[in-house]
Amino acid sequence: MKKMVQFGVIARNFSNSSAMQSAIKNITVIGGGLMGSGIAQVSAQAGQNVTLVDLSPEVLAKSQKSIGANLGRVAKKVYKDKPQEGEKFVAESMARIKTSTDPAAAAKSADLVVEAIVENMGVKHKLFQQLDAVAPEHTIFASNTSSLSINEICSVVKRKDRFGGLHFFNPVPVMRLLEVVRGAETSDATYKTMMEWGKAVGKTCITCKDTPGFVVNRLLVPYICEAIRLYERGDASARDIDTAMKLGAGYPMGPLELADYVGLDTNKFILDGWHNKYPDQPLFKPIPLLNKLVSEGKLGVKAGEGFYKYEKK
Ligand SMILES: CCCCCCCC(=O)CC(=O)SCCNC(=O)CCNC(=O)[C@H](O)C(C)(C)COP(=O)(O)OP(=O)(O)OC[C@H]1O[C@@H](n2cnc3c(N)ncnc32)[C@H](O)[C@@H]1OP(=O)(O)O
Numbered sequence: 461m462k463k464m465v466q467f468g469v470i471a472r473n474f475s476n477s478s479a480m481q482s483a484i485k486n487i488t489v490i491g492g493g494l495m496g497s498g499i500a501q502v503s504a505q506a507g508q509n510v511t512l513v514d515l516s517p518e519v520l521a522k523s524q525k526s527i528g529a530n531l532g533r534v535a536k537k538v539y540k541d542k543p544q545e546g547e548k549f550v551a552e553s554m555a556r557i558k559t560s561t562d563p564a565a566a567a568k569s570a571d572l573v574v575e576a577i578v579e580n581m582g583v584k585h586k587l588f589q590q591l592d593a594v595a596p597e598h599t600i601f602a603s604n605t606s607s608l609s610i611n612e613i614c615s616v617v618k619r620k621d622r623f624g625g626l627h628f629f630n631p632v633p634v635m636r637l638l639e640v641v642r643g644a645e646t647s648d649a650t651y652k653t654m655m656e657w658g659k660a661v662g663k664t665c666i667t668c669k670d671t672p673g674f675v676v677n678r679l680l681v682p683y684i685c686e687a688i689r690l691y692e693r694g695d696a697s698a699r700d701i702d703t704a705m706k707l708g709a710g711y712p713m714g715p716l717e718l719a720d721y722v723g724l725d726t727n728k729f730i731l732d733g734w735h736n737k738y739p740d741q742p743l744f745k746p747i748p749l750l751n752k753l754v755s756e757g758k759l760g761v762k763a764g765e766g767f768y769k770y771e772k773k
């Protein structure tokens with residue numbers, strides 16, 4: 461039932477009339493990896509013209525393939541008894557997605573640019589500086605960063621009033637939340653447009669200030685880290701910790717399963733970044749077991765092993 465509600469939201473939002481509710485018609489998504497491909501998918505489903513950008517043509521080809529497959533999953537649900545309409549939905553959504561390896565060229569026609577590239581301040585700065593010089597005056601810039609400061613990311617652009625955070629969750633087509641982050645200089649008009657756009661692409665939006673981890677990750681990262689520490693101390697087995705939180709707290713995945721799903725390198729990267737910035741915060745202290753697993757290449761699902769072993773795809 462819950463799933464049908466989610467797909468119902470998707471169904472309502474790929475109609476053009478829903479897209480009309482947002483001032484944004486043309487969106488450029490930069491970074492065609494895990495998150496960027498999901499953001500491109502939900503935007504195209506909602507009737508937006510999307511340009512998906514990555515430096516790597518191979519990544520773009522892989523993204524298009526996974527978007528096609530995921531749209532097929534949606535179509536199967538929404539058009540259960542109307543397969544032809546389902547095929548039309550997939551074809552039309554796919555036709556709205558163009559790809560490019562040139563971020564600057566792609567930004568020239570964008571009403572909104574959503575950045576979902578590597579979680580590195582220097583690389584994000586370089587990209588936004590380049591985009592700021594060429595994007596139209598009205599274009600809004602947003603970052604999908606998990607853990608970096610929106611104010612710090614936007615420090616290099618002139619359009620600070622047209623900059624904010626749009627933080628999606630993995631897997632983007634399934635997770636219903638969008639955190640809309642207001643930076644210190646985000647204007648009311650930009651904030652309103654971001655909220656409307658989030659709704660138009662089928663998400664429930666919440667507003668948050670530019671604080672470490674916003675809302676979800678500020679709670680989720682310490683929770684996952686506490687679970688790793690619990691396991692490291694030998695207080696319970698990995699399986700029992702995960703079973704406890706699934707059956708005792710109703711979470712869809714246990715904390716160690718979720719850590720493997722997100723990637724242990726990502727867990728470590730976020731923790732290290734926050735520890736460097738807030739060395740006195742005990743919740744952000746480094747975890748020897750996490751460091752060991754990462755140094756051994758045991759990065760979770762994507763590496764075939766983390767807290768658990770997985771079949772490599
Ligand atoms: C210290 C580190 C802290 C975090 C670091 C940074 C990360 C961030 O910044 C923020 C984040 O994203 S945090 C992660 C948030 N995500 C979660 O918590 C996911 C929790 N897991 C779930 O919800 C389900 O297990 C899940 C939905 C994943 C899978 O559900 P199920 O277990 O029921 O499995 P399925 O039956 O296969 O899937 C349910 C339906 O969803 C569809 N689906 C699954 N994966 C999909 C995907 N990737 N794309 C599109 N559709 C997908 C699947 O098709 C299925 O639908 P039906 O087949 O129609 O039932």
Ligand SMILES: NC(=O)C1=CN([C@@H]2O[C@H](COP(=O)(O)OP(=O)(O)OC[C@H]3O[C@@H](n4cnc5c(N)ncnc54)[C@H](O)[C@@H]3O)[C@@H](O)[C@H]2O)C=CC1
Binds near residue numbers: 491493514579
């Ligand atoms: N993985 C997750 O669960 C979540 C990640 N995020 C954030 O989203 C962003 C992207 O994360 P993922 O999609 O997981 O990473 P990913 O590694 O899957 O994808 C990043 C892509 O960006 C491309 N890229 C790097 N530099 C680029 C540039 N200058 N121009 C164009 N493309 C470039 C890479 O080729 C790569 O394909 C990060 O800021 C991350 O913190 C946010 C929510 C959840």
